[in-house]
Amino acid sequence: MPELPEVETVRRGLQPVMEGARILSVETRRPDLRFPLPENLAERLSGQTISALGRRAKYLTIEIEGGPVLICHLGMSGSFRIETGAESEMPGVFHHERSRNAAHDHVVFHLVAPGGTRWRIVFNDPRRFGFMLLAEAGAGAHPMLAGLGVEPTGNTLDGELLGEMMRGRKAPLKAALLDQRLIAGLGNIYVAEALWRAGLSPRRAAGTIAASPGKTSARADRLATAIREVIADAIEAGGSSLRDYAHADGSLGMFQHSFAVYDRAGEPCRKPACGGTINRIVQSGRSTFYCPTCQR
DNA sequence: CCGATTACCTGCACGC
């Protein structure tokens, strides 16, 4: 589920319930996810008020009023869901679904909104590649986030900056775009989609999209634009839902219906008049989907 | 420094 657009969608789903709410208690149902949960997590958060929900790259940040920031990463299979009312009368949730889900409910935040409504925010993660961290001095200062590159949102990432980042790199372009120290928030899906939109091959050496120093590169311009646009489009569509729900309210993202290449091996390229067939290769141990005809 | 590989963990689809 979670690349930047999915995490942003989760943030927007949780925000109306969590911002301004007070944390009554926190249940940690196991001591660790990918890493041990923060020391005394429940004690640190109980009784505190949530001032804001933020996001940096694929990290969700839960800011505590006058206190620390809880940093959450969803890994590959992590999700949050919002519950209210008694657990025995959850509407629309079948028994077998509830029990299948509950086996991987690892952390539960019990909240009370300013109006008195009670909510449970449940973190579920079957594979436990997710993790939570507590940062005392702001999320950005935490070592795990300090080295992150530019956000592919807004207009910071332009052709000039992208060209500079790629210049001299011999790794495949796909691998460089996945490097969170350069651009923070892209994952396997959106790298594939951005490269298709830019008409660039994932196999090309990253440095070949850079112009000589001080000059502009049409390839870098096209790719920077494609990255910004695909991320914006995906956020607008509520992210992509593959095997899991992306949204805290259980609804589905829609961007998977817009995939041009991801998981489309053997299917026709969607670029008008291209006529190519989407291919799947493996790069650094992960699937890459692209059109060998129009992506050079 | 850079790039490639492996490890982490569970669930699911597939072929036999």
Added chain:
DNA sequence: TGCGTGCAGGTAATCG
């Protein structure tokens, strides 16, 4: 029906 295999949106550690 069951079993082995491979694959899945993530990052960190390790090895050349």
